Structure formats: structure tokens, C-alpha cells
Amino acid sequence: MSYQDLHDEDEVLFRPIYESSRSFYIIVIVLTAVFLFGLGCYIRQLFYGLGATGMDEPVSWAFYIIDFVFFIGISHAGTLISAILRLSKAEWRRPITRMAEVITGIVLAIGGLHPVIDLGRPDRILHLFERGRLQSPLLWDLTSVTAYFTASTIYLYIPMIPDIALLRDRGGKLHNFYKILAWGYKGTPKQKHALERAINILMVMVIPIAISVHTIIAWIFGMTLQPGWHSTIFGPYFVVGAIYSGIAALVIVMIVFRKVYHFEDYLKEIHFKYLGTLLLVVSLLWTYFTFAEFLTTFYGHEPAEMRVFLYKFVGPYAPFFWLMVLCNFLMPVIVLSNKKTKTIKGILVASIGVVVGMWLERLIIIIPTLANPRLPYPTGMYTPSITEIGIAAAATSAFVLGFMGFSKLFPLISIWETKEGREHSVHEVSMRLKEYLPGKTEESRVEASVKAEI
Amino acid sequence: MKDRTIYLIQLMTLSFNWILAISVTLWFINLVVVANQVKDTQTASLWISILAITIFWILAGVLSYVFFSLHKYADEVK
Numbered sequence: 159m160s161y162q163d164l165h166d167e168d169e170v171l172f173r174p175i176y177e178s179s180r181s182f183y184i185i186v187i188v189l190t191a192v193f194l195f196g197l198g199c200y201i202r203q204l205f206y207g208l209g210a211t212g213m214d215e216p217v218s219w220a221f222y223i224i225d226f227v228f229f230i231g232i233s234h235a236g237t238l239i240s241a242i243l244r245l246s247k248a249e250w251r252r253p254i255t256r257m258a259e260v261i262t263g264i265v266l267a268i269g270g271l272h273p274v275i276d277l278g279r280p281d282r283i284l285h286l287f288e289r290g291r292l293q294s295p296l297l298w299d300l301t302s303v304t305a306y307f308t309a310s311t312i313y314l315y316i317p318m319i320p321d322i323a324l325l326r327d328r329g330g331k332l333h334n335f336y337k338i339l340a341w342g343y344k345g346t347p348k349q350k351h352a353l354e355r356a357i358n359i360l361m362v363m364v365i366p367i368a369i370s371v372h373t374i375i376a377w378i379f380g381m382t383l384q385p386g387w388h389s390t391i392f393g394p395y396f397v398v399g400a401i402y403s404g405i406a407a408l409v410i411v412m413i414v415f416r417k418v419y420h421f422e423d424y425l426k427e428i429h430f431k432y433l434g435t436l437l438l439v440v441s442l443l444w445t446y447f448t449f450a451e452f453l454t455t456f457y458g459h460e461p462a463e464m465r466v467f468l469y470k471f472v473g474p475y476a477p478f479f480w481l482m483v484l485c486n487f488l489m490p491v492i493v494l495s496n497k498k499t500k501t502i503k504g505i506l507v508a509s510i511g512v513v514v515g516m517w518l519e520r521l522i523i524i525i526p527t528l529a530n531p532r533l534p535y536p537t538g539m540y541t542p543s544i545t546e547i548g549i550a551a552a553a554t555s556a557f558v559l560g561f562m563g564f565s566k567l568f569p570l571i572s573i574w575e576t577k578e579g580r581e582h583s584v585h586e587v588s589m590r591l592k593e594y595l596p597g598k599t600e601e602s603r604v605e606a607s608v609k610a611e612i
Numbered sequence: 613m614k615d616r617t618i619y620l621i622q623l624m625t626l627s628f629n630w631i632l633a634i635s636v637t638l639w640f641i642n643l644v645v646v647a648n649q650v651k652d653t654q655t656a657s658l659w660i661s662i663l664a665i666t667i668f669w670i671l672a673g674v675l676s677y678v679f680f681s682l683h684k685y686a687d688e689v690k
Binding site: 287288289290291292293297298301304305308309312316319334337338341342343344346347348349352353355356359360363367 | 613618621622625629632636639640642643644646647652653656657660661664667668670671674675677678679681682683684685686688
């Protein structure tokens with residue numbers, strides 16, 4: 159099979175690039191309208207300052223920072239999951255990695271902008287470049303998010319080059335665009351080797367960078383002495399939460415685009431079952447961390463800590479707290495541990511629950527602590543304004559629009575990895591299995607007897 | 613579009629990564645100098661700077677390696 163012959167075999171993967179239904183344009187128009195509304199809200203905020211938001215003393219961080227932590231968490235869907243699956247040679251990764259990496263790129267760009275929005279005066283970001291303190295976790299955060307974004311974009315782009323070359327060879331209106339991005343790729347053995355080498359370096363690099371990003375975000379909170387934040391387990395707790403929401407977001411995106419673009423032959427039930435199991439394991443891990451965090455606080459019974467504790471458990475934020483427990487623990491565990499409910503629909507419901515639950519978790523971490531500071535302030539209350547809701551809606555729309563836009567330019571499932579899987583995986587996996595198994599397998603016995611006869 | 617024009621555009625896009633790596637380096641040097649001027653602690657600054665700068669330079673290096681390798685081996689017989 160030549161390099162170009164792939165067109166027919168995996169035609170369904172190219173189809174979204176060349177064909178758009180009417181409903182696609184309707185969704186784009188609706189989402190663009192939501193995005194423009196959010197943009198209008200932000201422009202209004204530029205004129206009126208942060209007074210246009212619901213933030214006030216003592217609650218000076220709210221929706222924007224919640225969304226920042228949430229979106230950066232979702233970004234762990236991609237690069238981290240993709241890199242871990244690649245590194246562990248999990249064969250079922252092949253149709254998943256591209257979508258996961260795209261999610262990372264888009265949400266990092268969106269999430270990374272939120273602290274700037276939160277500044278009210280975006281020009282003040284320049285102070286960080288001019289006179290920032292390297293000892294501040296805020297500066298580590300800026301650096302690690304930028305490094306993660308750069309690494310993720312490169313990690314998304316390099317494995318995409320063979321597919322871009324296929325699009326270039328097909329011609330069409332965007333021929334020059336693909337020619338520029340294909341970097342002269344023709345599929346020669348040495349070119350393939352260079353790509354593989356780069357992917358191997360990147361997948362090893364990306365894992366510690368991804369973990370550092372969310373750990374540092376956790377340290378922004380954990381390194382203060384604020385009740386509810388000053389915790390040594392915040393770093394790993396945030397990383398687990400990020401992976402949790404990341405897998406859930408990935409599952410939602412996979413199910414939606416599988417249905418819309420008819421990828422049923424590529425994204426099979428088995429992929430969702432594996433991801434469902436992964437989601438269940440991370441769900442239990444997240445529950446363990448949450449339990450450990452609250453149990454330690456309760457046992458210490460320190461008055462300032464207990465004010466925040468009670469604010470969450472029985473106070474004004476109790477409905478959000480218990481809804482979070484339902485979405486992040488009860489629902490996914492019940493749905494995913496039962497064979498009857500662990501279907502694609504069930505996994506979708508559990509994943510939507512987890513995404514909602516993880517957003518609530520960010521809300522519950524940030525607001526109650528700020529509303530009950532250690533210093534003798536009166537207890538605060540926060541209600542988001544229409545500006546904040548508009549910007550949050552715009553961010554979500556930007557994510558969906560970004561993903562839809564990507565699907566119109568590049569294949570959502572890696573074509574060359576699928577091809578590689580078809581050609582080499584069965585043999586490679588059987589060889590690997592033989593290496594694991596103790597004693598001689600039937601085949602090697604036959605081989606040995608043939609050799610003996612010769 | 614001519615091949616030479618395409619190559620130049622590709623080089624320009626690649627150079628963005630190097631511009632980013634160099635900018636981060638200069639920025640961190642500036643922050644270390646500022647920390648020194650105001651007699652702020654240096655140890656953390658230096659270690660964080662070295663780590664961050666290395667990551668950006670490796671990333672730019674990997675991308676350049678891919679770019680030049682793909683162009684170098686484009687005419688190799690399959």
C-alpha cells in the first residue's frame with residue numbers, strides 16, 4: 159500500500175474536513191453569538207473595572223479563577239493521558255490521542271487568559287514581566303502554563319505532520335496551507351525515524367511539565383496561610399482532580415464527535431469501557447484525597463479552619479458541596495462499577511456529572527475560604543454578575559468553536575497511527591505477549607522442533 | 613506558491629519558537645538582575661530560571677531537529 163492509497167481506506171476520517179451539514183453552521187452561529195456576548199461583557203468590564211463583577215472584599219477571586227483552575231485541569235485530558243498511553247504502549251490509544259491533544263491546546267489557551275481577565279486592567283500583566291518576583295508561585299504558574307502550552311502545541315503538531323502531508327497530497331483550496339505545515343514530509347524511513355524520535359522525547363518531557371502545572375496552581379493556594387488552602391496534599395490533590403476532569407471531558411468530546419462524524423468504526427465500545435474504568439479508578443482516588451483533606455481539618459478543629467469547613471458542609475455552600483459529592487463520587491462510582499450501566503450512554507452521563515462536579519469542586523475550594531478569611535473580616539458572600547456569567551459562557555463556546563474549527567482543518571483521529579496499528583500492532587503485541595509469558599509458547603515449541611529436524 | 617516562499621514561511625514559523633525561548637531567557641535574566649538589585653533571595657530565582665530556560669530551549673531544539681530532518685531526508689528513496 160503506497161502512502162497516498164490510504165485515502166480510500168480511511169475516507170471517513172477526511173469527510174468532516176470537506177463536508178459540513180446545515181446543523182454545523184447553525185451551531186457555529188449560536189456559539190459565535192454567545193462568544194460575542196461574552197466579549198461584549200469583557201469590553202464593558204474594561205470600561206467599568208472589576209466593579210462590573212460580583213467580586214468584592216473579602217471574596218476577591220471568583221469565577222475567573224475558578225474557570226482558570228477548571229480549564230487548566232481539563233487540559234490534563236490531552237497531553238498527559240496521550241503521553242502516558244503512548245509511553246505504556248497501550249494499543250487502544252490510537253484513535254484517542256489526537257482528540258485528547260487538541261483539547262489540551264484549546265483549553266490551555268482559554269484557561270491561560272483567565273488570570274488576565276481577572277486583573278481587570280490587562281496592562282498590569284506587564285508588571286510581571288518588568289518587576290516580577292521569581293519567588294512567587296504566581297510567576298511559576300505563568301512560566302509553567304506557558305511551557306505546558308508550548309510543549310502541548312508541539313506535541314500535537316509533530317504527530318500530525320504525516321496526516322497534514324496526506325491532506326497536502328489531496329490538493330484543494332488549502333493546498334498551500336497544508337504544504338507549509340507538512341514541512342516537506344513524504345513518508346521516507348528517515349523522516350519517520352526523525353518524527354518518532356521527537357515524539358519519544360516530547361512524551362517523556364510532557365508528563366512532568368503537565369504535573370508541574372497543576373501542582374503549581376495548587377501551590378498558589380497552598381502556600382498561603384488561608385484556612386482551607388494551607389495544605390501539603392493540595393499539589394497531588396489538584397493533579398488527581400485535573401486528570402479526573404480531563405478524562406471526563408475527553409470522553410464527552412469523543413462520544414459527541416463519534417456520533418456527529420460517524421467514527422463508530424474507530425471509537426469502539428471497548429475504548430469507552432477502558433476510559434470508564436480509568437475514570438472509576440481516578441474517581442476513587444479523588445474521593446480518597448477529599449476524605450483525607452476534610453478528615454484532617456475536622457480532627458484538628460482549628461477555629462478558622464472549622465469556619466470554612468462548616469461553611470461548606472452545612473452553610474451557604476452546602477448545596478454545591480453535596481452536589482459535588484454526588485457528581486464526583488456517588489454517580490460515577492454507581493454507574494461505572496455496574497456492568498449494566500457501564501454502557502456508552504452511562505459513561506457519558508457519568509462524565510458530564512464529573513465535569514460539573516469538578517467545576518463545583520473548584521468553586522468550593524476558592525469561595526468559602528475567601529468568604530471566611532483568617533483575618534477578622536466579616537463573612538463575605540459572593541454572587542456572580544452577568545459579566546462573569548457571560549465571560550464563562552464565552553469561554554465554553556470558544557472551546558467548542560475551537561474544536562469544531564480544528565475538525566474542519568485536520569483529521570480528529572490520527573490516520574497514520576491507525577495505519578501503523580493495522581500493519582504492525584497485531585504482530586508487535588503478540589511478540590510482546592510472548593516475552594511476558596513464562597515458559598515456551600506453542601509457536602516457539604514448533605519453531606524449535608522444526609530447527610531440530612533441519 | 614513557490615517552494616522557496618513556502619520554505620521561508622516555514623522558517624519564519626519555526627523562528628517564533630526560538631524567539632519565545634530567547635525572550636523567556638532574557639526575561640528571567642532581567643528578573644534575576646532585579647532580584648539582585650533589591651537584595652532579594654537568589655537561590656530560588658536561579659534554580660527556577662535554569663529549569664524554565666532549559667525546557668524552552670529543548671522544545672525549540674526538538675522542533676528544529678524535526679524541521680531540518682524532514683527537509684534533509686525528503687528526497688531519500690523509500
